[in-house]
Each structure stands twice: as structure tokens, then as C-alpha cells.
Amino acid sequence: MEQENSIKLYTFIIYSENVPGLLSQITAVFTRRQVNIESLNVCASSTPGAHKYTITANCNLAMAKMLTAQIEKKIDVLQANFFTDEEIFINETCLLKISTPVMLENKNVCRMVRLHGAHIVEVNPIYATIEKTGITSDILSLYDSLKTLGCVLQFVRSGRICITKDFTEHLDEYLAEREKKRK
Amino acid sequence: MERITGAEALMRALEHENVDVLFGYPGGSIMPTYDALYDHKKTLNHILVRHEQGAVHAAQGYARVSGKVGCAIVTSGPGATNTITGIADAMIDSTPIVVICGQVGVAMLGTDAFQEVDVVGVTSPITKWSYQIRRAEDVAWAVARAFYIAKSGRPGPVVLDFAKNAQTSMVDYQPAKADFIRSYEPDPDLNEDQIRQAAKMINDSVKPFVLVGQGVELGNAREELKAFLEKADLPCGTTFLGLSAIESDHRLNKGILGMHGNLGPNVMTNQCDLLIAVGMRFDDRVTGNLQTYARQAKIIHFDIDRSEFNKNVKVDLAVHGDCKKTLAAVTALLDQTTHTAWIDGFKPYEEKEYNKVIDKALHPKEGALLMGEVIRKVSEATNNEAILVTDVGQNQLFACRYFKFTKPRSIVTSGGLGTMGFAIPAAIGATFGAPHRTVCMFCGDGGMQMTIQELGTIMEQGAPVKMILLNNNYLGNVRQWQEMFFQRRYSFTPMVNPDYELIAKGYGIPAKTVVERKDLDAAIQEMLQTAGPYLLQCAIKEDDNVLPMTPPGANVNEMLLEC
Numbered sequence: 001m002e003q004e005n006s007i008k009l010y011t012f013i014i015y016s017e018n019v020p021g022l023l024s025q026i027t028a029v030f031t032r033r034q035v036n037i038e039s040l041n042v043c044a045s046s047t048p049g050a051h052k053y054t055i056t057a058n059c060n061l062a063m064a065k066m067l068t069a070q071i072e073k074k075i076d077v078l079q080a081n082f083f084t085d086e087e088i089f090i091n092e093t094c095l096l097k098i099s100t101p102v103m104l105e106n107k108n109v110c111r112m113v114r115l116h117g118a119h120i121v122e123v124n125p126i127y128a129t130i131e132k133t134g135i136t137s138d139i140l141s142l143y144d145s146l147k148t149l150g151c152v153l154q155f156v157r158s159g160r161i162c163i164t165k166d167f168t169e170h171l172d173e174y175l176a177e178r179e180k181k182r183k
Numbered sequence: 184m185e186r187i188t189g190a191e192a193l194m195r196a197l198e199h200e201n202v203d204v205l206f207g208y209p210g211g212s213i214m215p216t217y218d219a220l221y222d223h224k225k226t227l228n229h230i231l232v233r234h235e236q237g238a239v240h241a242a243q244g245y246a247r248v249s250g251k252v253g254c255a256i257v258t259s260g261p262g263a264t265n266t267i268t269g270i271a272d273a274m275i276d277s278t279p280i281v282v283i284c285g286q287v288g289v290a291m292l293g294t295d296a297f298q299e300v301d302v303v304g305v306t307s308p309i310t311k312w313s314y315q316i317r318r319a320e321d322v323a324w325a326v327a328r329a330f331y332i333a334k335s336g337r338p339g340p341v342v343l344d345f346a347k348n349a350q351t352s353m354v355d356y357q358p359a360k361a362d363f364i365r366s367y368e369p370d371p372d373l374n375e376d377q378i379r380q381a382a383k384m385i386n387d388s389v390k391p392f393v394l395v396g397q398g399v400e401l402g403n404a405r406e407e408l409k410a411f412l413e414k415a416d417l418p419c420g421t422t423f424l425g426l427s428a429i430e431s432d433h434r435l436n437k438g439i440l441g442m443h444g445n446l447g448p449n450v451m452t453n454q455c456d457l458l459i460a461v462g463m464r465f466d467d468r469v470t471g472n473l474q475t476y477a478r479q480a481k482i483i484h485f486d487i488d489r490s491e492f493n494k495n496v497k498v499d500l501a502v503h504g505d506c507k508k509t510l511a512a513v514t515a516l517l518d519q520t521t522h523t524a525w526i527d528g529f530k531p532y533e534e535k536e537y538n539k540v541i542d543k544a545l546h547p548k549e550g551a552l553l554m555g556e557v558i559r560k561v562s563e564a565t566n567n568e569a570i571l572v573t574d575v576g577q578n579q580l581f582a583c584r585y586f587k588f589t590k591p592r593s594i595v596t597s598g599g600l601g602t603m604g605f606a607i608p609a610a611i612g613a614t615f616g617a618p619h620r621t622v623c624m625f626c627g628d629g630g631m632q633m634t635i636q637e638l639g640t641i642m643e644q645g646a647p648v649k650m651i652l653l654n655n656n657y658l659g660n661v662r663q664w665q666e667m668f669f670q671r672r673y674s675f676t677p678m679v680n681p682d683y684e685l686i687a688k689g690y691g692i693p694a695k696t697v698v699e700r701k702d703l704d705a706a707i708q709e710m711l712q713t714a715g716p717y718l719l720q721c722a723i724k725e726d727d728n729v730l731p732m733t734p735p736g737a738n739v740n741e742m743l744l745e746c
């Protein structure tokens with residue numbers, strides 16, 4: 001019961017046919033039930049013809065179940081599932097633009113970049129661009145420490161992408177099952 | 184293969200889907216299609232409505248009584264937006280319809296062209312599927328898919344947004360068939376475990392109670408339901424939309440569930456040890472306060488729509504599938520048994536409700552006419568075999584309570600959306616969906632005026648709708664809530680009414696007004712014996728209340744018998 005009601009960050013992985021208009025239908029399922037989407041990533045999946053949506057949102061377990069059921073009900077949605085952070089490998093990317101003069105003045109800036117395993121991808125006299133890939137907390141930690149050093153000019157984060165820790169590829173199995181029913 | 188226009192392809196595709204009636208209204212962006220329709224008048228009977236909302240409600244009425252897909256056709260922009268209420272109504276009440284809207288040509292899309300509205304964007308949240316046909320090549324495929332989606336699984340509305348260039352350009356037409364969409368499973372395989380568990384739970388139950396919803400009729404599972412109930416002697420209650428899924432007088436039918444339902448089924452919901460819901464969705468008007476709803480019982484839910492499980496009420500067992508199959512499979516495993524003592528337990532509540540409410544509603548000795556007595560008399564005058572179409576309000580609640588049903592697919596009412604103005608157009612649709620049956624429509628003085636223009640359609644078609652206007656000079660249902668919950672502050676609920684008899688006569692529809700009780704029987708006879716449409720206006724007591732009532736948010740078993 002406690003688990004049912006506690007609010008958590010869930011990652012929703014949704015596969016659909018590649019048809020226009022589905023994205024707004026899927027996001028509407030969240031907004032209609034007053035759940036804010038934290039991040040959203042949409043692109044072609046490894047299964048030809050299928051699109052993959054990776055969405056994160058904070059909600060309780062009952063809501064997560066309801067959201068996936070309502071999403072899966074859309075005609076062109078193939079599958080919808082949700083996961084906790086423990087059930088998936090997560091990746092996010094961020095880009096930071098930092099001030100070159102501050103970087104040259106304060107050694108801690110470069111130290112922080114190295115410490116976080118981030119890369120400097122471009123330097124010019126005005127700014128340097130830094131890239132970091134990792135889990136959300138590592139990215140935020142890099143950002144926070146550089147911000148404290150007063151060098152951040154711009155910060156952008158991607159949505160989350162992830163892979164399940166499962167041994168089977170549920171979508172492929174599902175599609176194979178479905179194909180057997182084709183008349 | 185033949186080279187034809189996209190509009191002509193639409194005609195062929197509709198004929199291929201066995202469409203025989205279309206309810207519609209023309210306009211600029213759908214003109215090529217109307218031009219094609221001109222050559223198909225023999226096969227596609229187009230009924231010109233007087234407002235596009237009427238086209239959709241008529242399609243709904245047609246679909247509900249016939250079990251076929253209803254079809255509406257309108258122009259772009261305002262034509263399309265006028266259909267929204269009907270589409271939302273069909274969505275929440277699972278009614279299979281296909282609405283075809285004209286749309287500006289693709290070259291103009293997104294330019295705020297004349298009468299351009301993002302119809303797919305607007306209708307996506309209230310349809311099962313909404314699709315823009317941009318090329319004539321897609322017509323056959325889209326129509327086949329639309330009808331397949333509308334009628335399969337849990338039925339619902341589909342919108343086809345038909346761009347003008349797709350109507351006029353040429354295509355090599357070949358009929359298409361849709362019976363498989365890999366991302367859509369309308370007829371899930373039975374799960375043997377679920378079937379066995381359900382049968383065991385029912386066989387173990389001492390106080391079982393079945394909730395019957397519209398799913399039974401949508402799944403054509405009336406016979407299966409009856410076999411299921413009778414084999415294990417299971418008492419049941421029905422939702423409004425499930426009213427004609429079982430005969431009103433069947434010994435196991437204990438009446439109506441919910442806010443204005445019967446006392447017995449609502450009280451017993453909180454006394455049973457097993458609640459078995461079939462093709463219903465635990466609407467808040469049925470459950471009342473969820474925190475106290477059937478907490479003592481185990482709950483089994485039969486439904487074809489997986490997303491309904493645990494949505495409002497947490498269930499112990501979900502039986503996923505078409506109830507025609509799941510009910511039959513479970514019935515095979517049921518013990519033939521009786522629950523006499525438990526079923527007798529309904530009687531005191533039936534008697535109490537009869538004495539406190541029903542007797543007074545049906546047999547008043549004096550005072551103005553009451554809705555209940557009019558409705559029961561009309562029902563009995565049709566031998567309880569008619570189709571009931573209602574509007575929304577007290578007229579609806581009383582009609583659902585006091586009309587009686589013996590035949591399948593006999594209730595057409597706006598359940599989930601509660602759309603005033605539904606009755607007249609839906610009743611028109613019903614006369615086309617069931618041309619050999621009597622269609623009795625009950626409406627209030629408020630709702631009548633919301634789609635009163637459809638009297639023009641009735642006039643033109645001679646549609647034999649028996650209209651009973653229950654005129655209480657109030658937005659009665661709202662007035663009742665004001666009386667009960669807002670200290671009798673009757674804020675904008677008194678109705679200043681026109682002379683409805685005169686209006687009907689203006690449309691050439693025979694009409695009569697009954698004020699005195701002694702004139703009622705003869706007037707009903709005259710209405711039923713007059714061929715074609717008829718308006719019977721009844722002057723109803725102004726401040727009557729629908730009882731019993733579970734106040735909003737109250738516990739299901741705590742019904743008020745008086746107020």
C-alpha cells in the first residue's frame with residue numbers, strides 16, 4: 001500500500017508505429033491526469049518501423065499503471081511499460097558553455113571538468129564547450145560545481161535514454177506473437 | 184480497376200462497408216463528396232439534418248439500436264466543430280460511429296484557410312482514431328480501417344478528416360479490407376487461469392452480486408449473460424446503458440445501480456461477498472464514494488478494455504476478453520446452485536422503495552401529472568417492447584427508472600457525457616436503425632430546445648418518433664440540486680417556455696398537450712396510433728424530485744428516499 005502511494009520518478013518506455021500525431025496524444029495522457037513530464041526523448045527504435053518514446057515523470061505506482069494502460073490503448077501504440085531507475089541503465093547528455101577567461105584564471109574549473117569525466121570539445125578566447133554523458137545526478141553535480149565557480153554561460157541537458165536490464169526484448173516477442181494472428 | 188475521384192472512392196468504400204444510412208450536412212470543403220453522393224442516393228440514404236450535432240447524435244442512435252456503425256458526414260471548420268459534442272458522447276459511451284469531415288486541400292493546411300480547423304488535433308483526445316486523408320489513394324484503406332476500429336473491441340468514434348484535394352483527385356480504386364492491426368488487439372485470447380479463478384470465486388460465493396453494463400449488449404452477449412446468471416442463481420443490477428441487457432422483469436434483475444437507481448442493488452453492493460462486474464466501468468455515478476464502495480466484497484471485473492481494470496475500483500480478478508466468450512467459458516464451470524436466502528434479502532428494500540417512492544411516482548391520486556406515471560403508461564402501452572430514447576435531466580432519470588424493457592438494444596441515452604439535446608436527433612437515428620420498432624423519446628423543456636431544429640428532419644423524413652415532452656417549466660434536475668444542496672436558490676433554472684404544440688404544428692407534426700390525469704391514457708393511445716411522428720406534451724408538476732438519490736460523493740448504500 002505504501003509503495004502504491006509513494007511518488008517516484010518512473011521511466012516510461014513506449015513503442016509505437018511511426019505515425020504523425022501520436023506524440024501529442026501520448027503527452028495528453030499525462031497532462032490530463034495532472035502528471036508533469038520531466039523529460040522526453042523520441043526517435044526511431046532498433047526495431048524497424050517502430051518509434052521509441054522515453055518519458056520520465058513523477059507519480060505513484062497506481063498512476064504509472066493507469067498511464068501505461070491508457071497509452072497502450074491508443075490504436076497505433078505497440079507497447080507501453082514503466083520502470084524504476086533500478087530496472088534500467090540510464091544515460092543523459094549535457095553541454096555546458098563556460099567562460100574561457102574564468103577557466104584560465106581559476107584552476108578548479110579544469111579540475112572539476114576532469115573530476116567529472118567531462119570533455120572539452122571546443123575552446124576559443126570567449127568560451128569553452130564542455131560535454132558530459134552520464135546519469136542525471138552526475139550531470140547535475142558537474143553543473144552545480146561549475147556554477148559555484150561562476151563560469152557557466154549556458155547549460156543544456158538532453159532527455160533521458162535508457163535500456164532495460166531484462167534479458168529478453170519484449171517488443172520483438174510481442175510483434176512476433178502478433179504476426180501469428182495476421183489473417 | 185477503375186479510375187475514379189477520391190470522393191467517388193469514398194462512396195464505393197462506404198457501400199463496401201454496408202453503410203445504408205448517412206446523417207449529414209453539406210458545405211464548401213465536402214462539396215465534391217456531396218456531388219458524388221448525388222449518384223449514390225439509391226444505396227446511401229443521406230438524411231439531411233438541421234445541425235451537425237444532430238448528425239452525430241442520429242448516427243449514435245442508429246448505432247445503438249442496430250448494432251451497426253453509424254455514419255455522419257459534415258463540412259470542415261464549423262461543420263466539424265459542431266460534431267464535437269456528439270463525438271465526445273460516443274467516446275465515453277463506447278458507441279461505434281464514423282464521422283467524415285471535409286477539410287481544406289493539403290496545400291492550404293496550416294495557413295488558417297477559410298473554414299480550416301485542426302480537426303485531427305481537436306478530436307484525437309475524444310476518438311478511438313482520428314485520421315486525415317490527404318490523398319485519394321488512402322481513401323479505401325482509411326475507410327476500411329475506420330470501420331474496423333469503430334466496431335471492434337470496445338467500440339467508439341472514428342473521425343476521417345477528408346482533404347478537398349483527396350476528394351477531387353483521381354485514383355485506381357480497389358476495395359480494401361481491414362481485419363488486423365498489429366498494434367491493436369480488439370479480441371484478446373481467453374486466459375484459462377482467469378476463467379477458472381472466476382468460476383471458483385463464484386462457486387465459493389454465498390452472496391454474489393452481478394453488475395451488468397452496456398458491454399453485454401455491445402458484445403451481443405445477452406444470452407450468455409442470462410445463462411450465466413441463471414445457472415448459478417446470481418442476482419444482478421444494471422447501469423443505465425445496460426438497462427436492456429436483461430429483461431426488466433427477469434427474476435434475477437434487481438434493478439438499477441447508482442445515484443438514482445434502486446435501493447436494493449445499491450445497498451446490497453455493500454453487503455455482497457462477491458461483486459461481479461460485466462462490461463461496465465465503475466462510473467462515479469454508479470459507485471458514489473469509492474472509499475466505502477464494496478469494501479467487504481471480493482471483486483471480479485469482466486471487460487474487453489484492459490485499461491478499465493483497477494482504474495476506479497481495485498479488483499481481485501480481472502477477466503480480460505469479449506464477454507460473449509468469457510461469460511460462456513465461466514458459465515461452463517459454474518455449479519448449478521441457488522442463493523435463495525441471499526436473493527430474498529433484496530425484498531425488504533424493494534418493498535421499502537415501492538412504498539416510499541415508486542407507488543407515489545406511479546399512482547398519484549391528485550395534483551399535477553408526474554413524470555413516472557407518464558413514462559410507465561407509455562411503456563405499458565407499447566407492451567414494454569419499445570425503444571426508449573431519453574434526453575438528460577429528470578426526464579432521463581425517471582424514464583430509465585420507470586420504462587420497462589423486454590427487447591435487446593432498447594435504451595438510447597447519453598450516459599457518460601449527459602448531453603442535453605441528445606434525444607431528438609438520437610431518436611431520429613433510432614427510427615432508421617430499427618425501422619420496425621416503436622421509438623419513444625422523452626425529453627425535458629430545457630433539452631428539447633437544444634436541438635429543436637431537428638424537428639425539421641423529422642418533418643422531412645416523416646421519422647416516426649413518438650416524442651413525449653415532460654414539461655415542468657424548469658431545468659428540473661438542476662433545480663432539484665439547488666433545492667437539496669443550494670438552499671433553494673433557484674439560480675437561472677425556471678424556464679420561460681414557448682408554445683411547443685404550436686412549434687410542432689409549424690413543422691407539420693401532430694401534437695397534443697395533456698394537463699389532466701384523466702386525459703393521459705387516451706392521449707398516449709392517440710400518439711401511438713397516429714402513423715409517423717407525434718409530440719405529446721405533458722404538463723408536469725414543477726417541483727418534483729427524482730428519488731431515491733445517493734447524494735454526490737455519499738456512500739453507495741446511503742440513499743435518500745425523501746428530501
Ligand SMILES: Cc1ncc(C[n+]2csc(CCOP(=O)(O)OP(=O)(O)O)c2C)c(N)n1
Pocket residue numbers: 574575576577578579601602603604626627628629630631653655657658659660661
Ligand atoms: C448541454 C448541457 N448543458 C447543461 C447541462 C446541465 N444540466 C443537466 S440536467 C439539466 C436540466 C435539464 O432540464 P430539462 O431539459 O427541462 O429536463 P428536466 O430535468 O426538467 O427533466 C441541465 C441544465 C447538461 N447536462 N448538458
Ligand SMILES: [Mg+2]
Pocket residue numbers: 627628629653654655656657658659
Ligand atoms: Mg424541465
